[in-house]
Amino acid sequence: MPDRILVIDDEPQITRVLRAALTAQRFDVRTANDPEEGLLLFRDWLPDLVVTDLMMPGLSGVEVCRAIRAQSAIPIVVLSVRDHERSKVEALDAGADDYVTKPFSIQELLARVRAHLRRAPERATSALQAGDFVVDAEAHTITVLGKPVHLTPKEFELLLHLANHAGKVMTHRVLLTSVWGSQSAHQPEYLRVFIGQLRKKLEAETGKQYIQTEPWVGYRFIPEGWSGNEE
Helix, strand or coil: CCCEEEEECCCHHHHHHHHHHHHHCCCEEEEECCHHHHHHHHHHHCCCEEEEECCCCCCCHHHHHHHHHCCCCCCEEEEECCCCHHHHHHHHHCCCCEEEECCCCHHHHHHHHHHHHCCCCCCCCCCEEECCEEEECCCCEEEECCEECCCCHHHHHHHHHHHCCCCCEEEHHHHHHHHHCHHHCCCHHHHHHHHHHHHHHHHHHHCCEEEEEECCCEEEEEEEEECCCCC
């Protein structure tokens, strides 16, 4: 079965172009020019990935992200003419996995879609055990001190990459390139948002701090927990 992709954008020209480009890549595509119609399609059709515009009449793309994320962990790619950091952080905080600025290259968007639909490249054949953590890449599950933790696909991929290099400092550039691709190597706001989300979820379950900030360099994952100062 081909992967299902839902495109939500109030510009008919954008939805026509994306439908043609994605269909040519053998994806099963449906489109909506109204965000409320898009959410109805999402609930009825259950797509594997959603591409949504940020600025739309009625519900905004941020509200669409929140509505989808409340029900599903599927990848969400946001399109927007806004290129400033505040808009990107707001979309990522609402549950988006990626942010593409208009005008955009169709080939770049297709590459990002394929990357989000692929399984993470760094997968183990058995569960990875590290300190308080058991990360099963194949089953896409994580437990901390025996308790399951629900993560979005990008949160899981980021944590898996950190866990595979536990105790080592991973630079911002390496993490961005490994998890989001080379085109996102200069998007530090991605890391700030997703590291913050990971910390909240992991600390809510255990009260421990597992991700250490290395100022101006990157992050270090300490699976036994860490009690130092955080930035």
